Amino acid sequence: MPDILQDLGYLALGSRLKRLAERLQADATQVFEQNCFVTQPSHFPLLAALDRYGPLTVGEAVAALGVSQPAVTRSLLGLIDLGLAETTVSETDRRQKSISLTPDGIAAIARMKRDVWPHVARAAEELAAGPDAGLLDQLARVEAALDERSLSERARDGHAIVDYSDDLADAFYTINAEWITEMFSLEPEDRHVLSHPREAIIDKGGAILFVSTGGLGIVGTCALMPVADGTFELTKMGVLKTARGRKAGEYLLAATLDRARSMDMETLFLLTSRKCESAIHLYEKLGFRHDAGILATFGKRYERCNVAMTYPLDQPAQDIAAPAGPIA
Amino acid sequence: MPDILQDLGYLALGSRLKRLAERLQADATQVFEQNCFVTQPSHFPLLAALDRYGPLTVGEAVAALGVSQPAVTRSLLGLIDLGLAETTVSETDRRQKSISLTPDGIAAIARMKRDVWPHVARAAEELAAGPDAGLLDQLARVEAALDERSLSERARDGHAIVDYSDDLADAFYTINAEWITEMFSLEPEDRHVLSHPREAIIDKGGAILFVSTGGLGIVGTCALMPVADGTFELTKMGVLKTARGRKAGEYLLAATLDRARSMDMETLFLLTSRKCESAIHLYEKLGFRHDAGILATFGKRYERCNVAMTYPLDQPAQDIAAPAGPIA
């Protein structure tokens, strides 16, 4: 049985971190027990903070530990129960409590520092210190990034790529019908492909990508349709009018080209019309080149078509914000 | 207020991972809530596993999720409560239950995959994908290492370095008195340094390291004592007889040399006696060179001394198992 958290990749990052943390903490607890220490794992950060920073108020401990105030209060009660810490009401502010170590607490820490901590630290470093950067550096980076902008904020704005599934067939039709009917009209070829995306594209080895924009949902789509051996047409690319101006199209096209490069194709072309100025500009920006030969060979596929372009698959991608891998 | 978990480094790896995991999960939950999903974060792995792997028995789900069986049972009850999953008793084995998604569950997953997952995955990747290796690769490495040998096993065997603190003064005396009295006898210089390690070494800018061996505790020590401007003597190195044969001395000496290299000194020498064959062999192995000039200059410090060596501080360390950083 495979591991779902590993399979889900970054999507399950939180759950995966938690699972690993539980495992490490359980193991560390065992080490402490082997050395006859009665503390529970949750006591340990507060104890260490008191040792390192001296007496702290509850509020200061909250800041030092980076957990909620009730969590600190509970740790504190545990330590008091064990006789390792004590509190005194502050003289200047009778709401505050100053937490300090008892002689027993000081002795216990000294023993831990001598007999247990070094071995745990060494074992953890052995586990986690990588050849390039250690896990600790990575964690610090993630924490700093999270301080800057939370995961939910990051999820809210920006674009993400979604792969084709049958419940997106309607969106595929709607998004394309919008711009085609506005600028041209639906040709028989259009109707067939838009109405049967799985048969016309997916089942033949092609791909359909969608772009979802934070808060708006699916706003654009783009297909890679096989038309001959090793030859694909980039087609049916559209972004809803309501979502224009957010660079969704650029993000989508970059992701589609990424996909194309991974798909073992020899030729990738597209057909469009001189009327679609902004689209042509985007194609050029991401690396497409005008190609008269393609126009002669494949141009008859659509009446509206009078421009053809090819993409140089062997060249590296343009430097566009690289989209994250889509969810399968 | 500084962050204790960051300060403790690898020692607090578990707690730090847990804190980060809580933060990410809380944030992810918020994203789900914004998109009107009622699921709690713990439901998500089971839901994803059912979507990806099809109907599962409880046991299979335990394997796929990598958590305990009661945790799966609770997730399952939650999903059933929400009407997203259902169970059927297996035909062939009436102890087993097969968990499958209800139509509601299938629809909910489809919506999540379309509207939420891609954005969460993208945001998490943005947070955690590093320039060199992503956090995910690191986690996979740590998980694999943990599968091989648990943290507690790793902590149990092997050596760790402990820095000087006053409650180790006794150990400093005992460990050195053991070998000195056995092979020679305590000279006045010995008695002074061993009895006043802080005054004679630490306060003058020197360092004393101890090596703790899994299960045995502190078994060895080694000092870096300033004797002139920029000149240090590596001295008072000993390992208890009871701990010989475990390479504790080699580990300790390597760590001491690591420390020396970080201490901004120009000359590091040691004095010993031809009687100490195995020690001399170790010194040579880790890079010390015999030095007659030093013997002439500093040799009179001890009666027993008839060998002097210097360490080439500008050369890279010998390839000895690098010790983890000691706990301050």
Next chain:
DNA sequence: CAGATATACATAACGTGTTATGTATATCCT
């Protein structure tokens, strides 16, 4: 084939995080 053992899942109890809220004390403002 009946009783012992093993297996699959449920339940109980508990540790440790969270958010929401209560209570006593400080501080601010008219």
Next chain:
DNA sequence: AGGATATACATAACACGTTATGTATATCTG
């Protein structure tokens, strides 16, 4: 000065992981 507001910590309730144990069903064995 006195009432409103803010602050420091305590408490309650709950989420979600754990281990230990209970219960029904399979399977093994003499």
